[in-house]
Amino acid sequence: MPFLDEKYLMRSEAALAIYKSISDKPVLDLHSHIDIKTLAQNKKFDNVWDLFAGDSTYVWEVLRKRNVDEHFITGDASPKEKWLAMAEVFPEIAGNPVYEWLHFELKYYLGIDIVLDTYTAEDIWEQANEQLNKESMKPISLLESMNVQLICTIDDPIANLDFHEKVNSKTDKLVVCPTWRPDKAINISSPDWLNYMNKIEERYQVRLTSVIDLVYAMQLSHNYFEDNGCITSDYNLEFPVTGIASEDQADIIFNRAITGEKPTPDEVKTFISYMIGEFAEMDSETGWVSQLHMGAHPKDRDEPIENILSSSSTQHLYYSLKEFLDKFAGRLKVALYCMDANQQGTLAELARKYGADICLGSAWWFNETPIGLRRQLEFIGSIDLLSNFGGMTSDSNKILSIGSRFDMFRRVLSDTLANMVDLGQMPFSVAVELAERMAYSGPYQFWCTSSDKDDS
């Protein structure tokens, strides 16, 4: 049975050969939702439900699609009851990457090569839980065994970064870096924003009487992150921004909002554009990579969004980003991500235009599947350059996901390049070099060296 065998996701011998040449390269997970506290505590997993599904919204969603009662997902059922309920519907999940990830992790990290269903659930429960007793199954050991060299966690600007230091002191193989993600500071229309402003005042001992004070406090936070090994920031953009807006306008909007007044959609856009512009200046100064994530749909909104939405066409994405990239050309490294697969062509067109400092990130969220990864690589290769690929990211909060997702990416990458070799589009030796560059050395150079230009 070819299920998850050596040639999993690969169509040819050339693909397998390329894969073998990169499968042992270290993993750089440049965008991870791993909880740093979990790593710092480094406790064994209680059971295989907790390991695979306990905190995985991906798994929860597919169980709900199969009518599993919430009691057995996030409710009061015991972990074993949840595991059995999941197993009952698991064959119905096939075709979705969740099916492949779990089986891949079972097989390659727990050594259990059994297909999960209602008949095998008990057996796997026993075998897997026994595995979890081993020291080698603690989070940090798991990451080391998956050859993870770098994890960039996602952190709030007011976070204390002591946990990162603690984790780094425990391991020589793995480095954990924070990522500066200031969403809460700029979501001026959120009901939580005022409260968050108070937290910033407290954390950085700054009285926020103007937008300049806010920028100053954020600079203190940026400095703190820089001092603690941060190499990248992350901006989740609900709409395209130019990074260009006047300080005076931003200040007026800030001053109204700080009194509890609700900003208009246009004011929200102006304020966020201004702040992103200021943050990009800070990133430019420290040589961080600015990650721009676009096209995710915020889960809940209690306000009209017509005005914001009207600006979200592909054309608008193009011209807004172009203004941003023009402003920072030559002094800022940017990684672009878009959840809407239809807009990745537009991002590739922009990335191509702006030279080595601007790269396309990996396929993201719903696109991080065999078919989505392949499409993204085909786009990148034909519009931008594969060599300039920004690198795979797990975007996950599950420890094992880093292994299974990077492996999936490397297989699809190998298969995509091998297909080009088989079609006569490049020599095999060139494909092998390209695979290595995309899997490791390219992202390493882009993210982990202070200036891209110096190393070229």
Next chain:
Amino acid sequence: MPFLDEKYLMRSEAALAIYKSISDKPVLDLHSHIDIKTLAQNKKFDNVWDLFAGDSTYVWEVLRKRNVDEHFITGDASPKEKWLAMAEVFPEIAGNPVYEWLHFELKYYLGIDIVLDTYTAEDIWEQANEQLNKESMKPISLLESMNVQLICTIDDPIANLDFHEKVNSKTDKLVVCPTWRPDKAINISSPDWLNYMNKIEERYQVRLTSVIDLVYAMQLSHNYFEDNGCITSDYNLEFPVTGIASEDQADIIFNRAITGEKPTPDEVKTFISYMIGEFAEMDSETGWVSQLHMGAHPKDRDEPIENILSSSSTQHLYYSLKEFLDKFAGRLKVALYCMDANQQGTLAELARKYGADICLGSAWWFNETPIGLRRQLEFIGSIDLLSNFGGMTSDSNKILSIGSRFDMFRRVLSDTLANMVDLGQMPFSVAVELAERMAYSGPYQFWCTSSDKDDS
């Protein structure tokens, strides 16, 4: 020659094996434009032009692309002259599914395995017309021989449903159900709307003095359809709706329109959103599946549509549907279709979010081709779940189309799943179960049982 052979549309032995396991499953055509009167009359076809092309806009369009004179398409030429004119250009149609459907139907339903061109046209004309004399070539017999178990026709709320009863009394194998499609009642900007209001008054003996009266009359119609075996409604949406609008607003708009006043685009949107909300309440009550068809381009419009169109971005589709799905979450079954292949990812993202009651329908219209069907299945499988697929539909007014289109779907489905098996993404046995679920039992459960939850 592999043309339409056993492995038609399939790339591997695994595909053929999966196909063989589902090819004899009954056909449930959940969205069909078959004319119920034609079935009730159940007359033999006069000739092979009438059978294949007489009422097929698909065929007409491709003949026009090849410069066939309208005289030989919808004009006064004899059926034989039309057949010969079609045959002359038919080789030039290759690559379009019309080419495959006709040859497939010739081969598998008429037993004529000849490629149509100007040289074979006479011969096929003779052979085929002879076939059409048989009793087994009458519409109902043809449907029975194609193993069709259910056809949902499309019906106007003022329709008389006696023909459905008549057809059902003639056959034990096939059930014909109406579908409640109230487009004409809500297209308040149409020049025909006032006239249609008169027809509703007459049909349901209700004086329409307010929007409440209209909702009441539509409820009577809904009841009548429910009593006559209806299991689904169908809404053709020109723009995304939320299903949320106040009765007062809707009533004001109604009262103006009923006097002949032209509504503004915003009023059209408000009115339709209100009515769809009311219809969804009715569907929820009876447990029908609400079909939402989006992205078709209305053939003719004699009014400016700028305001309506400005709201048709992907983002707007997402948030409007989200409001609708939030409102009816847990109490309404919905099938989502979009003609724009680019927006199917957005629909899949939504379907995934809302559990088992919301499903993605099959690829639609121009996407109902080998390449379009495959893309749709790949999207569904990787974003939503293949198991939750809403089922194939013919969307056709041609009897034989039901057979050829479902067969095309089942081949592409088998090939798509087999490709995943061959790539090690799922075991073969799991793929076989999944194929059966998608081809028959999944749609049966979703559409034909009163509550999805009870059966899980």
Next chain:
Amino acid sequence: MPFLDEKYLMRSEAALAIYKSISDKPVLDLHSHIDIKTLAQNKKFDNVWDLFAGDSTYVWEVLRKRNVDEHFITGDASPKEKWLAMAEVFPEIAGNPVYEWLHFELKYYLGIDIVLDTYTAEDIWEQANEQLNKESMKPISLLESMNVQLICTIDDPIANLDFHEKVNSKTDKLVVCPTWRPDKAINISSPDWLNYMNKIEERYQVRLTSVIDLVYAMQLSHNYFEDNGCITSDYNLEFPVTGIASEDQADIIFNRAITGEKPTPDEVKTFISYMIGEFAEMDSETGWVSQLHMGAHPKDRDEPIENILSSSSTQHLYYSLKEFLDKFAGRLKVALYCMDANQQGTLAELARKYGADICLGSAWWFNETPIGLRRQLEFIGSIDLLSNFGGMTSDSNKILSIGSRFDMFRRVLSDTLANMVDLGQMPFSVAVELAERMAYSGPYQFWCTSSDKDDS
């Protein structure tokens, strides 16, 4: 090694067989940026940098992505230094079509079958430059040897067309035609527009006191082009136009702009829509093909574009073009191109609706890659008809590009059709005929015969 071997880009024996049947068909390059003066001078190339990269923005962009210093791209470095700098990073370009085009041209037009990198750069430099000394390496001879039968250059309405006559007098095998591209006359918001109006006055001895004068001058230019063998016009549309706007409105806008007043975005749209309508009337009169190129992003804009951009959704593209096509139905041949691959389905849907006079052009710009060409052909075949394909174009200013790009297209075409044959979708003989029609006779009939209808 399969790199660029006989089966380059092809997956099956059937593909190779189809390719062999069309590979010697003459090339009709219906949209080329070849500089007519270069052809008229017909001088030998100085060196292989000038031949391959000297004026190629495609090459420049990929070198910049690999951090090559501008000194070695467009700067003062010698051609040999530039060649060596390019060679150093060239393996990193793999996956982008630029990599394949250059190697293909080296192999098939210069007979040098060596992979370019830093170690082979000197050797290729020597061998290639030696080749360039031959008479057969002069531009016109190169084009003849690539079997180019027709080149439509892109020309300004005020251009002098004497060079075309000169080139045509030098060769019996190749015909060079001008293309009428009046972008500068309609870009009323451009800072150069006023100056261009002066040039038109001078060139055609017309005093421009109203929009009618401008239309009259453009008609004189159109006549001049018609007299000089022009068969097509080309309109680069930044936003969709209907071709419908009143002369009075256009005249008011013209009269303000001619005094230096800045038009509003809405005025720009009205003016351009009016002018395109007038130009389409002229094209209809002479039987030219009107090329509509959409979705390219203008390089620089110094004005707010919000209003223009807000109208660029897929829905708007559809309805605007529909108005245009309705207006000119039955009396104008149109070729549609869109750079945004997501919108090609919409164009195909329209092309299908309007019969033989409206065709889809080839994939364009960033889509002119193996993967982009294949997608475009799959779309065309399943929505519109492959038989009605508008024909490949090089869209390039490089002589050798015509050869390598048409060859790439013909290989992808052969592979796409062969894949349909292998999947049982059409007989092999039908695919061979279709390939010939798409590669040569279809475009010849559409572009080079005065009336499409007469020849059917």
